[in-house]
Amino acid sequence: MIKVLGRIPNRVVLACSGGPDSMAAASFILNSRRDMSILHFDHHTDHSKDARALVERFCENYKIPLRVVDIEGSPEKGESCEKWWRDKRYNVFHEYSAPVITAHNLDDVAEWWLFTSLRGNPRVMPYRNKNVFRPFLITKKLDLENWCEKNNVPFVIDPTNSGDRFARSLIRKNIIPEALRVAPGFLKTMSNKVKKDYSENQNEN
DSSP: OOOOSSOOOSEEEEEOOSSHHHHHHHHHHHHTTOEEEEEEEEOOSTTHHHHHHHHHHHHHHHTOOEEEEEOOSOOOTTOOHHHHHHHHHHHHHTTOSSOEEOOOOHHHHHHHHHHHHHTTOOOOOOSEETTEEOTTTTSOHHHHHHHHHHTTOOOOOOGGGGSSSSHHHHIIIIIHHHHHHHOTTHHHHHHHHHHHHHHHHHHHO
């Protein structure tokens, strides 16, 4: 079951990688009859051709406006690819006046909290970053995958998600399973933290 924080606006731009999370989000928003366009980033990795082709086919089939942004080049020495790619993406996100939706989910929240905890500053992934919204933060990744299976939504898997190249991948692969063994309610705790953070920030606004 897909759960949504807040209300998805009637006109949105969805950042869609072609993976199960963002493809489930695309299908969910499409079914809710929003005015949606899709933004896809081609990072020119070994995997990116397949992801780009899938997103292009999906948009063509459902007549969804698509913008593809090529991210070429490489970070400066000492800067991680993950951070460099993220900064590039968010620079594009912030060009839009319309709300930009990402498909970050509850598993991402848990990974981010552990990642920032290991660096001494545990943080909850926020619902909003300027015009960028993350309405799926209380939905488990498994529920997004199940949505794709139930609704025959195509997707591709980025092989780096299960590799050891990036810190977040290491946390996903090695630390999250052990954290759930120690605290089986860990994801529920993270969901409560997200809801609390969302509520407090809505009250401030």
